Each structure stands twice: as C-alpha cells, then as structure tokens.
Amino acid sequence: MVEDFVTPEPGLQRGAGLALWRQxxxxxxxxxxxxxxAPGARLPTEAALSARFGVNRHTLRRAMEELELRGLLRTEQxxxxxxxxxxxxxxxxxxxxxSEIIRAQNREPAGRILRVGEVAAxxxxxELLGLRPGRRVAFADRLSLADGRPFxxxxxxxxxxxxxxxxxxxxxxxxxxxxxxxxxxxxxxxRITRITARMPSPEEAAMLEQSRARPILLCExxxxxxxxxxxxxxxxxxxxxxxxxxxxx
Amino acid sequence: MVEDFVTPEPGLQRGAGLALWRQxxxxxxxxxxxxxxAPGARLPTEAALSARFGVNRHTLRRAMEELELRGLLRTEQxxxxxxxxxxxxxxxxxxxxxSEIIRAQNREPAGRILRVGEVAAxxxxxELLGLRPGRRVAFADRLSLADGRPFxxxxxxxxxxxxxxxxxxxxxxxxxxxxxxxxxxxxxxxRITRITARMPSPEEAAMLEQSRARPILLCExxxxxxxxxxxxxxxxxxxxxxxxxxxxx
DNA sequence: GAGCATTTGTGCGTATGTATG
DNA sequence: ACATACATACGCACAAATGCT
Numbered sequence: 001m002v003e004d005f006v007t008p009e010p011g012l013q014r015g016a017g018l019a020l021w022r023q024x025x026x027x028x029x030x031x032x033x034x035x036x037x038a039p040g041a042r043l044p045t046e047a048a049l050s051a052r053f054g055v056n057r058h059t060l061r062r063a064m065e066e067l068e069l070r071g072l073l074r075t076e077q078x079x080x081x082x083x084x085x086x087x088x089x090x091x092x093x094x095x096x097x098x099s100e101i102i103r104a105q106n107r108e109p110a111g112r113i114l115r116v117g118e119v120a121a122x123x124x125x126x127e128l129l130g131l132r133p134g135r136r137v138a139f140a141d142r143l144s145l146a147d148g149r150p151f152x153x154x155x156x157x158x159x160x161x162x163x164x165x166x167x168x169x170x171x172x173x174x175x176x177x178x179x180x181x182x183x184x185x186x187x188x189x190x191r192i193t194r195i196t197a198r199m200p201s202p203e204e205a206a207m208l209e210q211s212r213a214r215p216i217l218l219c220e221x222x223x224x225x226x227x228x229x230x231x232x233x234x235x236x237x238x239x240x241x242x243x244x245x246x247x248x249x
Numbered sequence: 250m251v252e253d254f255v256t257p258e259p260g261l262q263r264g265a266g267l268a269l270w271r272q273x274x275x276x277x278x279x280x281x282x283x284x285x286x287a288p289g290a291r292l293p294t295e296a297a298l299s300a301r302f303g304v305n306r307h308t309l310r311r312a313m314e315e316l317e318l319r320g321l322l323r324t325e326q327x328x329x330x331x332x333x334x335x336x337x338x339x340x341x342x343x344x345x346x347x348s349e350i351i352r353a354q355n356r357e358p359a360g361r362i363l364r365v366g367e368v369a370a371x372x373x374x375x376e377l378l379g380l381r382p383g384r385r386v387a388f389a390d391r392l393s394l395a396d397g398r399p400f401x402x403x404x405x406x407x408x409x410x411x412x413x414x415x416x417x418x419x420x421x422x423x424x425x426x427x428x429x430x431x432x433x434x435x436x437x438x439x440r441i442t443r444i445t446a447r448m449p450s451p452e453e454a455a456m457l458e459q460s461r462a463r464p465i466l467l468c469e470x471x472x473x474x475x476x477x478x479x480x481x482x483x484x485x486x487x488x489x490x491x492x493x494x495x496x497x498x
Numbered sequence: 499g500a501g502c503a504t505t506t507g508t509g510c511g512t513a514t515g516t517a518t519g
Numbered sequence: 520a521c522a523t524a525c526a527t528a529c530g531c532a533c534a535a536a537t538g539c540t
Contacts, residue, residue, distance in 0.1 A: 019527060045505060056529045061506090069383050071372035077506045078536035087445070094498040123320035134318045193496040196336070197446035197464040197489040215446040215464030215489070240446040240464070247442040247496050249343040451536095 012053060021062035024053050028063065032072055032083055039085040040241060043073065046081075088146055090238070091246045096190040096221075097177060098144050098152075107146040111174040114141040114207075116167040125157050128192075128222040128233040135160065140170045143207060150208045151243060154236040162231075180231060188231050193221040195245060200237070208239045215240045261302060273302050273312035281321055281332055288334040289490060292322065295330070337395055339487070340495045343438045345470075346426060347393050347401070356395040360423040363390040363456075365416040374406050377441075377471040377482040384409065389419045392456060399457045400492060403485040411480075429480060437480050442470040444494060449486065457488045464489045 012023055028049075031037055043049070050060040064081060067073050075081040088105055102109035118136050126133040137157045144152045156176055158166050169179040180188060197215045205212040217238040225231050238245070261272055280286055292298070299309040313330060316322050324330040337354055351358035367385050375382040386406045393401045405425055407415050418428040429437060446464045454461040466487040474480050487494070 014528095021527080047505080058530090059528055062527085069369075069372065071382070075506065076536085078504080078538080080505065080537095089443070092496045092498075120318070123318065133320070190498055192498075194338070195444060195466070195494040195496070196492070197466050199462070199464065213448070215448065217444070217446050217466075243445070245444040247341045247444070249341075249439055249441075 012055075020053075020055055021059050021066070024055070024060060024063035025066045027053075028067060029072060032067075037083045039083050041083050042079075043081040043083065085241045087244045088151065088242060089246045090243050091248065092190065092193050093248070094189045096193075099175070099177075102144075102146045102151075108148070110145040110148065112143045112145075113170050113174050114143055116140045116170060119157075121157060122235075124194075124220050125233045125235065128220065129157065129159050129230050131160070138163075138167055140167060140176075142170075142174065142176065146242075149242065150210075150239065152236050152238045153204060153207050154234050157233045157235075159230055176232065176234075185225050185231050188223045188225050191222045191224045191230075193219055195219050197240065204237055208237070210239045210241065217243060217245065219245070261304075269302075269304055270308050270311035270315070273304065273309060274315045276302075277312065277316060278321060281316075286332045288332050290332050292330040292332065334490045336493045337400065337491060338495045339492050340497065341439070341442050342497070345439045345442075348424070348426075351393075351395045351400075357397070359394040359397065361392045361394075362419050362423050363392055365389045365419060368406075370406060371484075373443075373469050374482045374484065377469065378406065378408050378479050380409070387412075387416055389416060389425075391423065391425065395491075398491065399459075399488065401485050401487045402453060402456050403483050406482045406484075408479055425481065425483075434474050434480050437472045437474050440471045440473045442468055444468050446489065453486055457486070459488045459490065466492060466494065468494070 012020060012027075014020065028043075037043060044052070046057050046060055046064070050057045053060060064073070064075065068075060071084055073081050073083050088102065088107065090101055098111070099109040117139060119139055120134045121129065121131055121137045123133045125137070126135060129137070131137070137160050139158070140156045142154045142156060143150060144154065154176075163180075163183040163185075166179055166183050169182045170176070173179050173182070177188075196218050198218055200208065200210065200212060200214075200216045202212065204216060208216070210216070217240050219234075219236045219238070221234050221236065222230055223232040223234070260276075261269060263269065286292060293301070295306050295309055295313070299306040302309060313322070313324065317324055317330075320333055322330050322332050337351070337356065339350055347360070348358040366388060368388055369383045370378065370380055370386045372382045374386070375384060378386070380386070386409050388407070389405045391403045391405060392399060393403065403425075412429075412432040415428055415432050418431045419425070422428050422431070426437075445467050447467055449457065449459065449461060449463075449465045451461065453465060457465070459465070466489050468483075468485045468487070470483050470485065471479055472481045472483070
C-alpha cells in the first residue's frame with residue numbers, strides 16, 4: 001500500500017482548553033452526520049486516522065470510544081470501524097402499512113413489483129391461508145425501499161379465486177394496499193406475524209443490496225379483511241442491518 | 250468415503266396399489282418422527298437413499314418432494330437434505346414468561362444463571378432504562394433451555410440502586426420472575442420488544458450449541474412494574490433455527 | 499489447515515497540564 | 520508554594536480476531 005503524505009489536520013488546537021480527543025470526536029461526528037461517511041461504511045483504520053489528525057493512536061481511540069458509546073459507530077476487532085447504519089423501526093401491529101411506517105420516520109417510501117405469477121404454496125403459507133400445502137396460489141414479489149435504499153423483499157400470496165384481477169392491478173400499482181382496494185377490500189388488518197432469521201440466498205442479498213454474510217429477518221404474516229377472512233399471506237425478508245421490528249404492548 | 254454394502258430395503262411392495270414413492274415417503278416420515286434422524290441433521294444423499302430403497306433417484310426425489318412440501322425436511326442444492334428443526338413458537342405480548350411459554354408447548358423449561366456482575370450500559374439498554382449511555386448497571390446472564398436444548402441467551406439489566414440484592418437472589422434462583430418477586434416486584438409486564446438479527450459471536454454460538462454460520466435473533470425488551478417503572482431491560486439472543494417469535498393482534 | 503498481513507484490543511511506562519486543598 | 524489527584528497525550532510492544540492465500 002502506498003503511504004499517503006497528508007498534512008496534519010488543521011483546526012485542531014493543542015492546549016486550548018479542549019482536549020484533543022474531544023475535538024477529534026466532534027470532527028468525526030460532524031463528518032458522519034454530514035454524510036461524508038455513509039451509514040454502514042467502513043471508516044479509515046485507526047492508524048490512518050491518527051496520522052490524519054497528527055495524534056497518537058490512543059488519543060484517536062479515546063475519540064472513537066466516545067462515538068461508539070454514543071452509538072454513532074461500531075468497531076470490530078480485526079475488521080475495522082463502521083458507521084452505524086440508520087436502523088428504521090418497523091412496528092408490528094394490527095395496522096401495519098409499509099408506506100405509513102416509513103413516512104412516520106421522515107423517509108421517502110417507494111416500492112416496485114418485481115414479478116407476479118403462481119406457485120405451489122409452501123406449508124407455512126398454506127397454513128396461514130387455510131389451504132392444503134402445494135395448492136397453487138397467485139403471488140407478487142415486491143421490493144420496498146426507504147429513501148431509495150432497499151428495505152424489504154416481500155412475497156405476497158393471495159387466496160385462490162377470490163381476487164381474479166389482483167395481479168393486473170398490481171402491475172399498474174406497486175402498492176398492495178391500493179391493489180387490494182381495487183379488488184374490493186377497503187381495509188384489512190394484520191392478524192399474526194411469525195418472525196425468524198436466516199442467511200439470504202444470493203438473489204435476496206443482491207436485491208437487498210446486502211452482504212451475503214449478514215442475515216435477514218424473515219416474517220410470515222397474515223392479513224385479514226374486516227370480516228376475518230384472509231386476504232393476503234406475506235413472507236417478507238428484511239435487511240437485518242436496516243430494519244428493527246418493534247412490538248409494543 | 251467407504252461405500253456401504255446395504256441389502257435392498259425390505260417391506261417395499263412393488264405393484265401393490267400403493268406407489269413406491271408414497272411407501273418411501275411414509276417410511277422416511279416414520280423414521281424422522283421416531284427421532285432416527287435428529288432435527289437439523291443431514292439426511293443421506295439422494296444417491297445413498299435411492300440405493301437403500303432399491304429405486305431410481307427420480308422415485309426417491311418424488312418422496313422427498315412430498316416431505317419437503319409437508320415441512321418435514323428442507324433440501325439445499327449442492328449441500329444436501331436436512332431434517333426440519335422443531336421450531337418453538339415464542340409469543341411476544343404483555344405477559345411474556347419463558348417457562349409458561351415453553352410449558353404451553355409441552356416442553357420442559359429450564360434455566361441457568363451463567364454470570365452476574367456490573368457493566369456499562371450499551372446505548373440501547375441505557376435508553377430503555379432511561380439512563381445515560383455508559384452508566385454502570387447490574388446484569389445477569391441467563392441461559393434458557395427447552396427439553397435440555399439451549400434456546401435463548403439473555404442478558405438482564407436492572408435499574409441501578411433499585412434492587413440492591415437482586416444478584417444474590419438470582420444466584421440461588423435461576424428464574425428472573427422469582428428473583429424480582431423476592432425483590433418486591435410481584436408482577437411485571439412487557440412494554441416493548443425490538444427485534445433484529447445478526448451473526449453470533451463464538452461464545453454465543455457455543456452457548457446456544459449452534460453453528461457460527463447461522464444467525465441469531467436479537468431482542469431488546471423492557472419490562473415494567475404495574476406502576477410503569479422499568480424493572481428490567483433484557484437483551485435476548487435466540488437460536489434462529491429453534492425459535493420463531495410470534496406477534497398476534 | 500497452516501501461514502501471513504491487516505486491524506483492533508490491551509497493557510505498561512512516561513510526561514505534562516489542571517484543578518483542589 | 521507545595522502536594523496530591525486526575526485527565527490528557529505519547530511511545531512501544533504484544534495479544535487477538537479477521538481475511539486471504
């Protein structure tokens with residue numbers, strides 16, 4: 001590796017009443033908040049940063065310790081330091097609607113239908129919809145984004161026969177809620193959500209723009225209309241680094 | 250690998266009104282249910298099984314497909330077939346008590362306190378307890394088991410000062426509920442649970458008797474007494490293959 | 499799996515500045 | 520003016536974890 005010759009950081013004042021490590025912490029915090037280090041990105045090594053600021057590595061580490069304590073970054077022995085990702089809360093309740101949840105946290109929701117078709121229902125999906133396993137059901141794959149970043153990948157299964165035109169509606173309209181409305185379901189509620197975790201397939205990792213070495217949260221959920229009839233069983237895969245499911249009671 | 254010389258499976262009847270693949274599926278199902286293939290264990294290869302039953306691999310695959318559809322096993326291209334693990338449901342609600350939940354599914358709950366002590370509160374824990382990050386709090390690490398198999402690993406943090414003898418109580422009594430009762434909290438309720446997933450540390454994987462390549466579910470939760478004061482912030486790590494968190498609404 | 503380079507974690511010694519009594 | 524205690528800063532060395540070959 002080529003050694004960079006850097007001029008010592010300007011603006012650092014030695015012996016000016018404010019400890020060096022505090023000035024460094026403030027500088028790094030500003031850079032992170034300004035987006036000069038992207039969420040999840042790796043920071044330069046301690047050696048590089050201490051060279052940049054013209055201080056001993058201990059001094060730099062004191063600043064990093066402060067930022068880690070305050071949750072702005074996370075260090076991993078042997079790997080490096082990483083800017084904390086901005087984790088979005090995803091509350092699970094009777095009224096679980098992607099767009100509303102994302103907007104409530106001042107992010108811009110978006111969605112895209114990737115594929116529609118028909119598949120044999122997996123055992124879990126069949127159980128949720130009250131069908132025998134292997135029964136063929138219509139499905140739609142949808143990618144949800146928050147501020148343009150992939151957030152979740154959902155496969156929505158619809159009870160056979162009940163919504164013959166749902167896939168057409170979804171083709172024009174990437175919102176499940178609105179497609180259901182067009183199919184005569186003005187409102188629905190979340191009945192049950194089952195949560196587990198596993199590693200992503202290569203395709204899932206690619207779609208979620210996530211490392212294959214990081215897990216995904218897997219949710220199986222059932223939505224019902226107001227009469228209690230199932231309208232949709234959805235299997236959603238969340239990027240574990242970007243979503244935190246929240247249950248309040 | 251040494252080739253085993255096996256006698257062709259007896260008991261399989263050709264042309265007897267019941268398709269060979271159905272007989273094979275029934276045989277394998279019986280073996281799995283009888284515990285001859287442990288949950289999570291890898292089955293013999295399709296080649297080995299088709300040799301054992303004296304059938305073509307296509308016939309065997311038809312039987313496997315049936316079992317996979319019914320959720321008894323799962324096949325992974327290039328890796329093999331695996332007996333589905335028996336996943337325990339873990340409902341999250343106001344009254345979330347480990348022992349009751351496990352017993353409700355006809356398993357035998359158990360627990361062990363691994364360590365007690367004092368640590369600087371992580372940012373998330375501090376926020377739940379309403380403390381500043383880094384404040385030192387008493388904690389207890391507890392391993393929970395179901396039918397003798399590790400199920401979850403929890404670190405329980407207690408608000409400073411309020412329960413001076415809680416760690417002593419826990420040393421004699423591996424139940425958090427009972428230790429809190431001894432400290433004057435007859436009842437409590439779950440206020441909030443935040444769920445995410447990550448890879449386990451070597452220690453976590455060892456404690457949970459789980460492969461390091463499989464993720465864990467990470468729950469941060471707050472329990473309050475009946476007056477709404479926090480009594481415990483707990484960070485629980487569940488073996489993702491053995492636990493499925495359930496939210497009903 | 500062994501070996502190696504990279505990176506963070508930890509410990510010890512030393513020196514200086516600053517606040518307190 | 521002096522002693523003490525604490526925070527800050529630097530230098531060196533090695534341990535431990537990770538990733539790659």
